[in-house]
Amino acid sequence: MSIASTTAQVLAQVDIDADGLKAAEGASSAGFAYGLAAIGPGIGIGYLVGQAVQAMARQPESAGTVQTTMFLGIAFTEALALIGFVVFILLKFV
Amino acid sequence: MIFGLEFPSIENIVEWPNFLFKDSELFGFNKIGFIHFLGLVLPAALFFIAGRQKGLVPKGVRNFVESIIDFIEEQIILPTIGAEGMRYMPMLMSFFLYIFIANITEVIPFFQMPATARMAGPLVLALVAWVAFIAVGVKHNGMGYFKSVLFPSGVPKPLYLLVTPIELLSTFIIRPFSHAVRLFANMLAGHILIVTFAVLCIGLWAAKPTVIVELLTFPGLIAFTAFEVGVSLIQAFVFTILAAVYIGLALHPEH
């Protein structure tokens, strides 16, 4: 396959319709949206669970309370990533 | 497209045709409705059998049910609301079991669909929790509840320009939606994950059976199924404990 024919194929595909363009942009921005939204909560949850494990290791008798609070913190932190996921769904599929 | 396989579009993995009242827009009864129906019937049957058992020492079903009650009491109510929160036990128990049944169908064969991966269920439950915590706040603190939330004490007066709109948004408007979306998005993500691996397994098996092992898709499917069992439980727990936290905050808004 020569370069010329490849170029011809690309040129033939240039006149893609508006819907296709929108879908392509949606798909790529959906990936970015979710990827970016996952960074902060990823760091946050890691830090949170690490601290919780440290607290539980220092005071095993209060492990129950720490665990409950840890789940609460994870839930609040995770919400950001989940909103990113919803944005992903909206961009990708709507 | 994944590895040359056509991935099913989103409506094909989360939307289900009605099988009762097919033409009614309001009463259309599909698989989601059926799962929610199970969420009513299974806990009700379990608790009814347990409640009929007499005697002081619980055993069998009653033992199991009482351990659920103990779990709700010790892990959810006491740390968040305190001993006075025991009167919200019916609501929190309903939240927990209803959501858990709706979640766990994600990995139950022949269902393979979490009812909470549709926005309807989580939204209803979150609105119930929203109405409940506002009602509790107004009942126990009167109209002072809104004042104590919107104008928290100890804040310099000019800062109310900033604090009040934020509190209004975060407490009364965003809270029910984040509460619902947290559950919904978790379960939808899990469902899509399992569907992805299942599609890979099916497609690659059809192409060449050994590919599955080579690509670890089948072990991955099993691992994610086990992971989703834990997620089902934790998300039901998290939704319930958040409802309890909101109620506890409404009961004592000064904290």
Next chain:
Amino acid sequence: MTIQVTLDNEVVFRYAEDEHSEEDGAHSEEADEGIVNPVIPEINEIFWAALFFFALWALMKWVLLPPLMAGREERANKIRAARDAAGSVDADLGEATSNYDAKISAAREEANSIVATAREEADAHRRELQAAADAEIADLRASADGELAQARANALNQMRGDVGDLAVDAAGKVIGADLDRQAQQSIIDRVLNS
């Protein structure tokens, strides 16, 4: 959804699109638009979810939980009562022990005081007896001394008489003459007294 595998190992997923849009009344409008939003809730699912949830809540509140909570309450009360009973028994035991200890110490004190008074009495008695014995001994010694002095005086007197007689007799024999007893006696007394 059905899956077909062609002879060329091509996989074809076939979705029940047609049925789907025909059967799902709420969905067909969206399907016509070609856009399905998976985030927007469907009204029929909201209806059933709400219906079943409120049914479960009502059942939990009025039918299912009350007997279980009553059973738990009863058991907790029984345990509390048993614990209280055990606590009161413990308290009784403690009280009895302290009573017993108090009694023991009181008895010990009493015994000590009894012993002390007895010892004092015994001491006093002994002192009295000692004094009496001393007095008696002194009396006895005094009377014995008196008797002794008497006896000595008697013996001296007697001896004085005898010695006088003897000396007078002896001197009479020596000189062959009767000596005047009376006259010689004064000489003898002078000798004996010197």
